[in-house]
Amino acid sequence: MLRRTAAIAAAALVLLTACARPADVGGPGIASDAPLTPVEIHDAWTSCKEVIADPLRAPGDLPLGLERLPADFAPAEVVVCSIGSQQRADGAEEQVWAERRGDKVEALTAALRLPDVPRTDQPCTADLPGVPWFAVIDKAGRWLRPGVAADACGKLRLEVRRAVDELQLRTVATTVLGETKSAAAAKAGCEQRWSDMVGAVMASPPTPPAGRPFDPPQGQMRLCVYTVAPEEQGSGKPAGNFERGGPLPAATWASLRAAMLPAGPVVPCTAHASRFALFRPVDERGGEVYLELDGCHRMLFSAPSGETLRQGTQALADQVAKAL
DSSP, rough: OBBBOOOOOOOOBOOSSOOOOOHHHHOOOTTTTTOOOOOOOBSSOHHHHHHHTTTTTGOOOOGGGGGGTTTOOOOOOEEEEEEEEEOOOOOOOOEEEEEESSSSSSSHHHHTTTTOOOOSSBBBBBBBOOOOEEEOOOSSEEEOOOOBBOOOOBOOOOHHHHHHHHOOEEEEEEEEEEEOOOOOHHHHTTOOOEEEHHHHHHHSSOOOOOOSSOOOOOOOOOEEEEEEEETOOOOSEEEEEEEEHHHHHHHHHHHHHHHHHOOOOOOOOOOOOSSEEEEETTSSSSEEEEEEEEEEEOOEEETTTOOOOOOHHHHHHHHHHHHH
């Protein structure tokens, strides 16, 4: 899911939307009469990397549908597999698959032995809180992934979520899944991926905004240039990948801003931009300016009070190309 900057997979999905009754509409939890998947006991733990085929799907793989912890299985350790991020020495950021372990499992074991709460006939919110993927290991080294108890709305019981949150864990292994921010983007102070909001606004009904003042910030600005892949061009929110960027000299931004101010309303055009420039205040206050560097050369001033479109030019795009 792209917003203006890309998001990294979360361990808990919270959608805080309108209320619904899970029993009536399927709900966010599990049906109270749904059959549970049998627990599988394995002889020896290997690693998160080997046990979980697709780590990017694991955070949303809730254990509500699994059978509960067997009465004759005594956990001695817990292993938690979760996605996070880490920074390299060159400033780049990587998404990592982290394996953590701990041996203080009394509270978790007690929570895993709790029963389901009887389902309510009252409205329930549509949020779906979760926990990281975890498994428990006994003294013989055997392990299993247990099911967890559901609350009155068919969601994970709070006691289980609290017990997992309070685990004392040590990291035993990390696996790099991919780079989320390059060293060049980090040095420039730019995000690796950013959405072309001109394209997003033009793709969204009703008629794109044009009547608000076009008054970009006058303070120090940062320029980030992004390339839009062919498959993203013309989509509802085109995703751009970092090309180059950095802080602008004050005189350079003053000249660019002066060239932007006389711009008039956008003219009819159906071309899609393959590159765009993003101007952001260094202090992140006052709004952002987008400029399509090819295609229709439209501009967008996105401020806290709203958004305004104006028509840019090839000459302005050429001026931006020489800014850094």
